[in-house]
Amino acid sequence: IVVIGYGTQKRRNVTSAVSNFDARALSERPVGRVDQALVGQMAGVTVKQTTGALGKGMSVQVRGSGSITAGNEPLYVIDGFPLATAAPNGSGNFSLGNPLDNINPNDIESIQVLKDAAAAAIYGSRASNGVVLITTKRGRSGKPAITLNAYTGYMERSRKLDMLNAEEWIDRSTEIINAQWVASGPGRTASQTNEQRRQILSLPVGQVNTSFMTDDRWYQPGHPGLRFIDWQDEAFRKGLTQNYQLSASGGNESVRYYVSGNYTSQQGMVIYTDYTAYSARMNVEVNANKRLKFGLNLNPTYSVNNDPGVEGKDNILHQMVSFTPVQEDSMGLYPNVGDFGQYRWSVSPNSPIGKLQYTTGETKRFRTISSVFGELQIIKGLTAKTTVNLDNIDNSSKSYVPYIIASNLATRQAQLTAQTSGSFNSFRKQTLVNENTLNYTTTINGVHDLSLLAGHSYNQDKIDRIAISSTGGFSSAVITTLNAANGISLNRDNTNEARNVLISYFGRLQYGFNNKYLVSASIRRDGSSRFGANTKWGVFPSASVGWRVSEESFLKNSSLISDLKLRGSWGTAGNYNIGDYSSIPLLGGYNYTFGGAGVVGQAPAGITNPDLGWEKSETFDVGFDLGLWRNRLTMAFDYYTKLNSDLLLNVPIMGATGFNTFLSNAGSVRNKGWEVEITSRNITGRDLQWTTYLNLSHNRNKVVSLAGGQNQLLIPSAFDISHSILQVGQPMYSIFVVRQIGILTQDDLNKGVALYGSETVGDPKYFDAKNDGVIDANDRVIVGHPTPDYTWGITNNVRYKGFDLSVLVQGQNGGSIYSLLGRALGRTGQGFTDNALGFYRDRWRSPDNPGAGVVSKAYSTFGRIKNTDWLYSSDYIRVRNITLGYDIGKGLKLKPVQGMRVYLTLENFFGHDKYKGGFNPEALNTDVSGSSVYPEPGDYGGLPLPRSLVFGVNVNF
Template structure:
């Protein structure tokens, strides 16, 4: 043995204390002292030193004969020396002039989710993510607000080519994730960059790696569905039903609870066609009559016993979810080649029985040097993807607004059991309980539905360096997506309304093929203090052409799923098909960067795009941007400030385009033939139609690109020798020429109006990222990474003299909560301001006066009554009219942020992650179902109602429980439904243990790590619904909670192995 000593320094030459130094393959190890010096015994011959420290990249040094080894560690963090991959180029953050954020792969893999994009939440300043907990849920990802009335999803680039969705990516395959936020960064993507760009790059392997590097990463976990909302037990519900009847002067009678002063809890809810049966029945005699298979409605015969103990429908509906992900990575390279192969499997079972997401993927990335200056390569992924039971449109995001099974759990009265006496489903077929279906039955039947998606995606490229510093690159990429699925509609016999006696069934399938052809040339050279970096390119693409087919029908002879096909249906609807030619783009772009001594940097970007979405007149748009940076810390006057390690000021101004929010056929006048909308049985046959043609679209050949103008000022600062990094951006994005389907007069008929460029919108905000790292004492390393974003979104012009978007007015059983209006954010809530409840008969009498007195203390109000809502008379005309409706809040968060906290101690590391959303409101429309009696009278009642207004309980904001569903109760959009949606979520706490290298090596492993985590540990919120993260149907229509899928607690265990 011999002794080796040396010093561990950072890039500034400062000693790094507490770095761990070990000899690979042995138990020998030590730690550097306060100055960074170390001393260690090593074997006489050979050996490898491994030096690591938190915040730095781990270094391995092969020992020869030397006895002194000084090591300089490179920073390893989202800090300023890192490399940023922008798709067409790879830049150093140090030299960049734009607003760019990166996300570590570690952060993407911490919490397992079906799509990697969900893990961006809180990780990037200026990027907001709203999603649902459904397996395979889509996400509303917005970079720097909402630029337009729709189509605000960022452009996603994988290995250089644009993709529609990244749910096929395995996070373990990803090497880098870069978010381009402002025009100076994103304008290289020009016309499609207005919503920001997220660039993913997958692992490539390393040339000369010599050794094949094999890794296994596995995670396994459980999701606990948690608790539902508190609903009344059977006795309470019966008594409150009586309260509602009494409060309305209605006779005290109910199909279940009998007639009389007190309600009677029946023993049986349904015995044949009798409801509310008290006493015993001859169960065997009833069994003989039992019939849940029809064949016609009159034949059904059920016996449903009252569940006097009360059914916890949420508990019955949900189950423990599971998730597992296994990834194998093979990385390596030779002198003239490198490769990465990733194999992965992910399987997520949701908390509802039918919900499941599965992904099996194989990725092969390779690159070969054909000659010294010619490289060819490919990135290909083959994926099997299956997302089952996802509820709600907009990739599942709309589920929060739907009357789905989650809401079903809160509509079903607790007295109804899940099953009837003989094993069939129980439900509202027992009279007096509203009309909802049995959510458990829905989920069980939903398990029959399947879909299969096979995707092949990737690109081939060639790179040539004809002369030094010049690289020509040509890439052709594509995505082929083949999809097939089928769904069953079960015979529903247990509900009051939805009775359908036969099975229905549908099948559909299709394919899309999209491609992208990109050619670029880059030239990068330093002339003394002058640096030049040039990029020019051309790109042509088709988003995807293909066809879909669908067939459906009903009434198969047997309900056996193995029997049912389209061919075995007795009644078949005509099959339908759709052809899609895709959308084409053709683009030319260039970028020039000039830098002087790395101190002054100026960047210019320009891109010209054409799209088939627009007519000839305005097909092309040109989008330039300029930006500059000044490295203050290199100036002599800053030299004295030792605590400033690096300080750069950036500024940028530029334009970007967007065409997402315009239909591909927008430029055309079109007619359509459609069975339902243009056919007619002109011959009076009662057996079919003659086809007809109606005008379906009015064209606008003059529509053009939406343009957003971005201004950005930022600093990148590194202080205290790299212990503190600060990235701060102030930005504003003004969008003009917003495409909007401006309604046209109804005298034109029902043809779709074209989009026209009319609106404007302003988004502004502040993005902050602060990273601090260091050590507590000698052995505990820490890192705080805080991101925060302030956002203000405002519609500034709609066009056509309109003050709000006429065509976005979603209704929820008569309540219309949303108005997108001038001066407010998208999807703002709108309605009457509740100032209180009517407390006295005098107040009521005053409000019922037919003639209005302007400025009256108690204005005239339709339907006024004791304990009902009193609305604010905002225009002071003495009467409550539609003009008194007002802005009630916005679902757009004013601030979102994440806090990532990492501690290391010896071989342990601890990670805690918090996410917060502040200043957003939620429209809790589910209360319309659970807190008011008349909406489907008899459905379950919330415990909250016990605090409703009575003459004895006046100090409450919950109105009197009564039959009336008038203007002054729950039927109008009012501030009663608007709740504060701010929350702080402890999203992840994980503990990992890295086995000592020596121990790992004994097991013939290079790395061995185990970890355990708890996700969604705790949510602090005042919100009264199930969960405060509420998505929606569209950017103009979200934040309404009707049946939101909650984020619930998850426990995971994981293993990482390097072979």
């Protein structure tokens, strides 16, 4: 039996693409989040662990990315409660809450993913990215069953970024300073001593110019007065993790219950980061009589996440790896903090250790998911059900940056209170859903199986926000609340309220003849307040057919083929993930002059589009399910093509309107691919069992059309020129940079090769794509794309008597990642003596010592255009999980104990990739984009994945 939308169905009768995850494995493996359990488990379901930060959700995509601006996360349905999610922002953070936040994985009974539109269309306008159905555990009649699951262990970084050590930094900095000195005037040579340079510069005794002079202590034995520091070793740690879960279930013919409680405590792999969560669950079903049933699901959760701002552009992780590894010994780990000044040859800001220790970044979230339902059997086979669901999220976050880690020493001393800053943000998000269904099932003459579904749904989302921030006014490093500020000066404060309503009508027909020929069709009509006056309603039909060939007489008695089903499907679904008021006229604040005085006023903030409607997806799918040798070997194969059209894009318009663009349905993207899932029961003995699960997916993504007939659209970058592009015929967000083809030699200069700026020998050599003799932004070409071509996973489960072993290996191939962090760590302009990536050991030093021939010299007089020097393959293979367990319950002979299992788990201990520009080839920091509309991918300082070792015990009473 598998769960489908608004019902269940026998697996053998399913005619659409549905993947199933047996959540019983969650009780045998410590998993912190539900989405973590899905990594590498299903074909066509890509789960990216984009960050190692605590409490952050993962990126889940079903059959690729189809939307450019409206998000690609699936719809989650938890015990029949549909919960949409917005796309994650930078560092994997779902700012308005991820439906999977704080849900205890041990409460999960089963997970199904509806991958094609025929399966998902019953959810209409929210299903174009697929649907994840999660069913939690229920009580069963019988004596109470109590389960305790506890584990503890540690987590640490899975890798260390290769940076120059202190000695290597001194070598590179000396090279930079000498180059700057030689270039600063005639008669100046690298061999001149600091004293000679001081005299040439007419500096007083004891004064230095750090641009042209080195620190004499660098070269003295023991480096007196200096301290060599590996900032990564100081900032990362082994963090304690622990989890305790207790559940009880049972009941009788009238009442069944399942209750549980969960406590999680995690110390982050970065010092001064931690995460604590509490959750409880109560699922109760009551049979009032033979025809009437009631139920209640209640799931309150509470979490506290302390993160001072580790990930992302210019945040602490970026500063940690770039921070100068040589410091004054007297400052210890706190240069430029409090009363300490800055090491003169350090161009970095305040100590990253100081920032981690003194910065406050706290997020608290209280959430309750609740459902009540009543179910009445009107006549035999006809059931009416009504459900009321409520998801309430109360979220608050505050930050505080004290003056002791702000600016420089002189400014801190002169402007004590002006250097503090803080903020407070909160929101309350409520989702109310009422659904009413009629379901009729019958079998006619023993050969005609018929199931009919009709339903109505009302969905309301409401969110209230408050935000306030201040720079200056704080006078205490201990009292961090804004009401403690003295003479507070606000730089941002606002309140916001938004609401949207979705009304739906839906139906489905399922028919089977003689257990061989299967037909299914569904339709849904959605009306949303988010869309224009002319397009508020959308219709989403689907149909699928199946033929159970193995039930035909010519195969029914086959000893080879035990099951064979051919199936095909077509369907449409939608995506309504845009702003609540994007289709109606809004007012924005504008100042103007009236009577010679400035007046605050309001004016339209954009152009109204009454035709703004849903994004649509249309999917065709053909596949088969195969079982061999009495299902010792089973396989599911699908080939699909999915066209996402009417994509929400900003269309250029005439400037005479007062605006540059307006939001419209104007683009399309196609995903095409295949996927296969194989289960092999290799050994099925009494004492020894061995099962292998394999899944493999291939997906190709292509932009089909853009707004206004454009051929391409450059994605604005947060800095410098764009490095991502949407181009017709190419994958979404293709990487668009200049191609580096080597290092310039004197021979290249003599031949007159194209140069970027005032390049000379030892600088990068670029490909002149335009063949115009000049290297500039016009020479950018598409060099890769962020979406992998292949994703796969292999799980082997072995059981021998009381022992069990599970090994999950997972990987991806064919994608690329662009490292903005690597670019920031490779700056070569004047004064850039921050630390650099380790491959700068093999840099060009002279024509006689060109190094590896791919890394340019340490110093240049100009910046560097975005190029393939920071382009990496995102391919990886990773042993995600190894769990070894032993069942010792029977040997204990303790009367209350029905079973006991102890286990040891290794997570992310082994793996291989070629990514040298950061910690994680799956990293995704969307804050590298210069536009809030386009979530440009890239890595600007994503944390490494945590490597963990955990010991646990399961006890059944």
